[in-house]
Every structure is written in C-alpha cells, then in structure tokens.
Amino acid sequence: MASYRISGLSVRSEIALHGLMACDGPENAAPDVTIVRGEVPDAFDDAQVLGPNWALAQDRFRIGIPGVVSMLLTGGRELRFCPAPGVSDEEAAIFVASTGFGILLHQRGHPLLHASAARVGDAAVLFCGPSGAGKSTLAAALGERGHALVADDFCAISLREGRPWIAPDARKHKLWRQAIDAMALGGRSGAPVRNRIEKYFVDPREIVETPLPVAAIYALREQRPPHSPGITAPNIVDAALIVRTNAYRPRLVRAFGQQPLYFKAAAALAQRAGVYYLTRPLSFADMDKTADRLADHWASLGLLDRAA
Amino acid sequence: MRWIWLASYPKSGNTWLRLLIANLGREEPADINAIPESAGIASSREWFDSSMLFASGLLTYDECDRLRPMVYEAKREEFEDCVDLDEDNEEGGDDVASRVGQVHFVKSHDAWTVNPDGRPLLGGSRVADAAILIVRDPRDVAPSLANHNGSTIDGAVDLMGQQDGAFCGQPRRQAIQLRQQLLSWSAFNASWLDQRDVPVQCVRYEDLYTDTAATLGKVLAFAGVEVSEEDVARAVRFAAFSELTAQEQAKGFREAPPSRGKRSFFRRGIAGGWADELTAEQVERIEQDHAPMMERxxxxxSAAGATEERRAE
Known part of the structure; x- marks a missing residue:
C-alpha cells in the first residue's frame, strides 16, 4: 500500500501512482480515498446517464479506457480499477491518477477546473484551457522562475467565507519531449508518462503542500487573429462561461447536475479573485515575454508585495 | 437531423464552402473568425476528450483511431438531442453555427479509412447521412499548400504524392488536433469517392469559382437544405473573395498560417493560377503522380509535348 496526498485528500493505493508525491500515510486514520484492484462491471442495470465509454448510476460511475483499464468510482471514496488483460499496473496507473481521480473529484462535488497552478506571493494563480493549451508548460516555465508548483492538471476549488481556495495537487510535471528540450529540463526528466508516448515526468523544482487562496485565473488563448497578445478581463458573463467550460470534464457538470456549484464558484472567482484571458504566442521563444507580462500583471495586482 | 461531412484534401476550398454556408440566412456578412474551428472538425481533440472523458494525448494516434468512431456516434446523439448544444463548447464565443436548420456540416481532412479494428474511422453510416467532397486542381493545391505549411512548393508536391501523408502526426509534441491521415492527394479523393458507406457528392473548386450560386445551390440540394435563390445569392455576395480578403486584412483570420512571416489565408482565390506559379518540372511531377485521378x-x-517544349526552353 502506498500513501499519497491528492488535491488535499489522503489516499491509500494498492498500486504505485507514478508522478504523484508519496507521503507517509495516516497509519490509523481511514484515508479519504482508497484505490483498490477489483472487478469492474461492464455496465450498470440502473444507469442514469450514458457516454460512449462511461456510465453514471446513483453514486457509482464507471469509465473504460478501452484496451487499458476500466474503473469504478463509488461515492467519491473508492476508486476500483481493473487493468485489461495483458496490461501492466504501470500502464494503467497514469489513467487512474489523472482521469480516474479527476472524475472522482467531480463526484465528490468540488468545483474542479482543468488548470495548472503556480504560487505567486502567498496565493495561487491558475491557468486553464483544454488539452494542448499550454497549461503544464507554462507552470513548468514559471517553476524555473521561482514560482512553486501548486497543481499540474486539475484544481479543486473550495469557498471559505466566500473566498476561493485551491487544494494543492502538486505532482510531477508531464511534458512533451519538445517542451523538455526547448526549456532544457532534460536533467530532471524521468520515465515516460506511458510507453510509446513521448511525454515524460519531470521533477518540479519546488511544490506547495498547503491550501492557498486563489488570486487570479487565466484562460489561455493562442495569439491568433482576432486576439492580440496581452492580459484582458472578460465581462462577467464570459468570466462565468470560462469557469464553466474549463471544468475538468465539462460534460460531467451536466451529468452530475452541478451547474449551480460552478455558477457559485465563478461568481466567487470573479469577485474575490480575478478572471482574465492570457493571450500569447504558443512558441517557446516567446515564453520569457509571457512570463514578464505575467510578472507585471501580478505586480499591478499587488500579489508580489505579499510575498512571505 | 442530418450529418454531412465536408471532406477535402487541405487547401481545396473547404473553408470557402463553410463560409458560404455560414452566410445563409444572414442580414450582414458573417465574421470569418466566428465560424466554428476546432470544435467543428472531425479531428477535434476537444470532441474526443469531452466525449470520452479522458485525454486523447495519453493515447497513440492508432489507439485514438480505434475509438474515434465512438466519438462521432456520441456526438451525433448529442446533436440529435439538440439540448444545450453550445454548453460544452470550450471555445465559447462561436456565434455562427455550422448547421442550417437540422443539417449539420462537419469538416474533415481525414481520408475515408478504416481503423485498426476494421471500422470506418469516421463511423460510417451510423454517423453521417452523406458527404460532400470538395476537389481542386492539384496544380493549384500545391502552391496554396506550400503557403499554408510554410514549405517550398516542391515540399508540398512531395506531401501530395506521399501515400502516408498526414497532418498533426508529430510524436514529440501534442498537436492541437488529432492526427489526420491525408494519404496522397489521389488516394484521399479516391477514398471518399469509392467508399460505399454514405452517398457522396463531388464538388469542384473550379465550378464553385465559375458559378458559385449554381454550384452552391446543387450542394445544398444534395445536403437536404432548402433555401431560396435570394438566400443563396446573398450568401455568395457575403462570402465573395473580395469580402473575405477585406475582412482578413482588417482583422486577420485565425485559420491563417501561424505568424511566420505575413502569409495570409485567402491568397489568390483563383482557378488555374498554377500556370504562373509552378515550374515545368513541378507540373510534370504532379501530373505523373496524379494523372488517373486528375482525369477522373x-x-x-498539359500536353506532354508542351511540357517537353517548356523543359527545352
């Protein structure tokens, strides 16, 4: 059994979850989530919502990664996995740690954003966007500039007295070979995320292990017409839309009937933090310029003054 | 609902046809940056990830291909339910639909292939009702493709002749879209013309250029869209090459080649421009590679004799 902290939850797992930071488990206390090997049903008799490879029934959710692994998530407390015949645990682990756990967090009723996050001063800033938008790369680049990694792929948001906070989900960066080469991170890169994929785990320089208030959330946009480079604030309607559409899995917000939850989170993020578009070229050559632009923005927001 | 593929080898007029369709029933020209882009193409990573609930980036391209038919089936169901159609659109602001009434048009640069499980990659007749194949003289495709890819014309001619030609197939980084197997220019067009899963209508760029209204009318009739002649005439005016170029010059076009240099998307918009853009050798190579499909x-x-003559000059 290995123990981890994932998005602020204590987790005990029967398989090693590469890329996550192992920690000493609470020996006596029951963990928040257990990850176990076991049978996963092919279908539910009482399914309420069906997707091509997934189904929702009451407090159970099943998802299959065809040919790799199937998972059954129950009540946001147990993640049961069953690797496909001939598939190793290592091969299945990445899907358990990312896809499976992300859906389990949706199931627990947290507003969950598809975002990376870095520490700025004593707060966190989030970068959201669909797969390929550059979230992980930007977080890694900011790590090189001294901003500790708060989250790489998903951000669980909670409201404390109306203020949005993020549960840290620091784990290894997952970067494509091209990004590793362009940012000269080869010295800290390790195993591939999955065999046959040229995406690798990279050790972060520094990670955050305690919850932080959210200071800003940036929706990443590529600099292409009609958008010019820069940081702009959308109107309140678009800000709410940014939060909703950047749920970790937007389809699940509807499936779980969580629209009000995201509406509330969006309001809090817009009023107590700030929601912005960050428009920049995708090329690595422009990364420094983007980081400078962000630093200016943080200075203007007063985030750097609060640095501990 | 009806699902119509708008299939073409790149740089054959697909975007122009989509803009014509997007301008149907409008009071003023549609914003060229408002036509659905990544959300409206078969190779959309967003469609895959949001239907399957996991990142396509964790799969090899062949693994993705095994699952892609399921993605289109799920998408079709979603279209049929027609509920909250735009809710999960991660691009937000798209305000020009890729559908006219109940007819959905979906772009594809994927050739019509079967996946490793022997199923049609694009889901066959379970997904689509019909397909419109847009073709263009390969001698005009070559310079346009070179401009788009930032390659030489010879490089474009090579790609067009390559049996395993592909877009977005790089293994070292994650491309914005899923890999599209183009095959060669000839094989791409043959794949769509010869499949027997869905009815296909072939439209030539040159015919669309020569008589836009009549050709568009035929396309729409085939797709099952009922429109008046006035509607068609107005869409033709709104999506005239001069209007599109003016919009691109004023605001830029997001589908334009990435900003290496000042290459625009809407380039010449003519038929037969190859005569002053290609060398005799390039013409000969294209014709050697693609003669049977060109004739079809x-x-x-160009007469073999003429080619010989030009070479002698």
Missing part, C-alpha cells in the same frame, strides 16, 4: 475529376493534363 476532369482536370486536363
């Missing part, structure tokens, strides 16, 4: 589609080969 009605593109006359």
């Amino acid at each position: 589609l009605g593109y006359a080969l």
Whole structure:
C-alpha cells in the first residue's frame, strides 16, 4: 500500500501512482480515498446517464479506457480499477491518477477546473484551457522562475467565507519531449508518462503542500487573429462561461447536475479573485515575454508585495 | 437531423464552402473568425476528450483511431438531442453555427479509412447521412499548400504524392488536433469517392469559382437544405473573395498560417493560377503522380509535348 496526498485528500493505493508525491500515510486514520484492484462491471442495470465509454448510476460511475483499464468510482471514496488483460499496473496507473481521480473529484462535488497552478506571493494563480493549451508548460516555465508548483492538471476549488481556495495537487510535471528540450529540463526528466508516448515526468523544482487562496485565473488563448497578445478581463458573463467550460470534464457538470456549484464558484472567482484571458504566442521563444507580462500583471495586482 | 461531412484534401476550398454556408440566412456578412474551428472538425481533440472523458494525448494516434468512431456516434446523439448544444463548447464565443436548420456540416481532412479494428474511422453510416467532397486542381493545391505549411512548393508536391501523408502526426509534441491521415492527394479523393458507406457528392473548386450560386445551390440540394435563390445569392455576395480578403486584412483570420512571416489565408482565390506559379518540372511531377485521378475529376493534363517544349526552353 502506498500513501499519497491528492488535491488535499489522503489516499491509500494498492498500486504505485507514478508522478504523484508519496507521503507517509495516516497509519490509523481511514484515508479519504482508497484505490483498490477489483472487478469492474461492464455496465450498470440502473444507469442514469450514458457516454460512449462511461456510465453514471446513483453514486457509482464507471469509465473504460478501452484496451487499458476500466474503473469504478463509488461515492467519491473508492476508486476500483481493473487493468485489461495483458496490461501492466504501470500502464494503467497514469489513467487512474489523472482521469480516474479527476472524475472522482467531480463526484465528490468540488468545483474542479482543468488548470495548472503556480504560487505567486502567498496565493495561487491558475491557468486553464483544454488539452494542448499550454497549461503544464507554462507552470513548468514559471517553476524555473521561482514560482512553486501548486497543481499540474486539475484544481479543486473550495469557498471559505466566500473566498476561493485551491487544494494543492502538486505532482510531477508531464511534458512533451519538445517542451523538455526547448526549456532544457532534460536533467530532471524521468520515465515516460506511458510507453510509446513521448511525454515524460519531470521533477518540479519546488511544490506547495498547503491550501492557498486563489488570486487570479487565466484562460489561455493562442495569439491568433482576432486576439492580440496581452492580459484582458472578460465581462462577467464570459468570466462565468470560462469557469464553466474549463471544468475538468465539462460534460460531467451536466451529468452530475452541478451547474449551480460552478455558477457559485465563478461568481466567487470573479469577485474575490480575478478572471482574465492570457493571450500569447504558443512558441517557446516567446515564453520569457509571457512570463514578464505575467510578472507585471501580478505586480499591478499587488500579489508580489505579499510575498512571505 | 442530418450529418454531412465536408471532406477535402487541405487547401481545396473547404473553408470557402463553410463560409458560404455560414452566410445563409444572414442580414450582414458573417465574421470569418466566428465560424466554428476546432470544435467543428472531425479531428477535434476537444470532441474526443469531452466525449470520452479522458485525454486523447495519453493515447497513440492508432489507439485514438480505434475509438474515434465512438466519438462521432456520441456526438451525433448529442446533436440529435439538440439540448444545450453550445454548453460544452470550450471555445465559447462561436456565434455562427455550422448547421442550417437540422443539417449539420462537419469538416474533415481525414481520408475515408478504416481503423485498426476494421471500422470506418469516421463511423460510417451510423454517423453521417452523406458527404460532400470538395476537389481542386492539384496544380493549384500545391502552391496554396506550400503557403499554408510554410514549405517550398516542391515540399508540398512531395506531401501530395506521399501515400502516408498526414497532418498533426508529430510524436514529440501534442498537436492541437488529432492526427489526420491525408494519404496522397489521389488516394484521399479516391477514398471518399469509392467508399460505399454514405452517398457522396463531388464538388469542384473550379465550378464553385465559375458559378458559385449554381454550384452552391446543387450542394445544398444534395445536403437536404432548402433555401431560396435570394438566400443563396446573398450568401455568395457575403462570402465573395473580395469580402473575405477585406475582412482578413482588417482583422486577420485565425485559420491563417501561424505568424511566420505575413502569409495570409485567402491568397489568390483563383482557378488555374498554377500556370504562373509552378515550374515545368513541378507540373510534370504532379501530373505523373496524379494523372488517373486528375482525369477522373476532369482536370486536363498539359500536353506532354508542351511540357517537353517548356523543359527545352
């Protein structure tokens, strides 16, 4: 059994979850989530919502990664996995740690954003966007500039007295070979995320292990017409839309009937933090310029003054 | 609902046809940056990830291909339910639909292939009702493709002749879209023309250029869209090459080649421009590579004698 902290939850797992930071488990206390090997049903008799490879029934959710692994998530407390015949645990682990756990967090009723996050001063800033938008790369680049990694792929948001906070989900960066080469991170890169994929785990320089208030959330946009480079604030309607559409899995917000939850989170993020578009070229050559632009923005927001 | 593929080898007029369709029933020209882009194409990573709930980036391209038919089936169901159609659109602001009434048009640069499980990659007749294949003289495709890819014309001619030609197939980084197997220019067009899963209508760029209204009318009739002649005439005006170029010059076009240099998307917008853009050798290579398909589609080969003459000059 290995123990981890994932998005602020204590987790005990029967398989090693590469890329996550192992920690000493609470020996006596029951963990928040257990990850176990076991049978996963092919279908539910009482399914309420069906997707091509997934189904929702009451407090159970099943998802299959065809040919790799199937998972059954129950009540946001147990993640049961069953690797496909001939598939190793290592091969299945990445899907358990990312896809499976992300859906389990949706199931627990947290507003969950598809975002990376870095520490700025004593707060966190989030970068959201669909797969390929550059979230992980930007977080890694900011790590090189001294901003500790708060989250790489998903951000669980909670409201404390109306203020949005993020549960840290620091784990290894997952970067494509091209990004590793362009940012000269080869010295800290390790195993591939999955065999046959040229995406690798990279050790972060520094990670955050305690919850932080959210200071800003940036929706990443590529600099292409009609958008010019820069940081702009959308109107309140678009800000709410940014939060909703950047749920970790937007389809699940509807499936779980969580629209009000995201509406509330969006309001809090817009009023107590700030929601912005960050428009920049995708090329690595422009990364420094983007980081400078962000630093200016943080200075203007007063985030750097609060640095501990 | 009806699902119509708008299939073409790149740089054959697909975007122009989509803009014509997007301008149907409008009071003023549609914003060229408002036509659905990544959300409206078969190779959309967003469609895959949001239907399957996991990142396509964790799969090899062949693994993705095994699952892609399921993605389109799920998408079709979603279209049929027609509920909250735009809710999960991660691009937000798209305000020009890729559908006219109940007819959905979906772009594809994927050739019509079967996946490793032997199923049609694009889901066959379970997904689509019909397909419109847009073709263009390969001698005009070559310079346009070179401009788009930032390659030489010879490089474009190579790609067009490559049996395993592909877009977005790089293994070292994650491309914005899923890999699209283009095959060669000839094989791409043959794949769509010869499949027997869905009815296909072939449209030549040159015919769309020569008589836009009549050709568009035929396309819409085939797709099952009922429109008046006035509607068609207005869409033709709104999506005229001069209007599109003016919009691109004023605001830029997001589908334009990435900003290496000042290459625009809407380039010449003519038919037969190859005569002053290609060398005799390039013409000869294209014709050697693609003669049977060119003849099948009605593109006359330059007389062998003429080619010989030009080479002698």
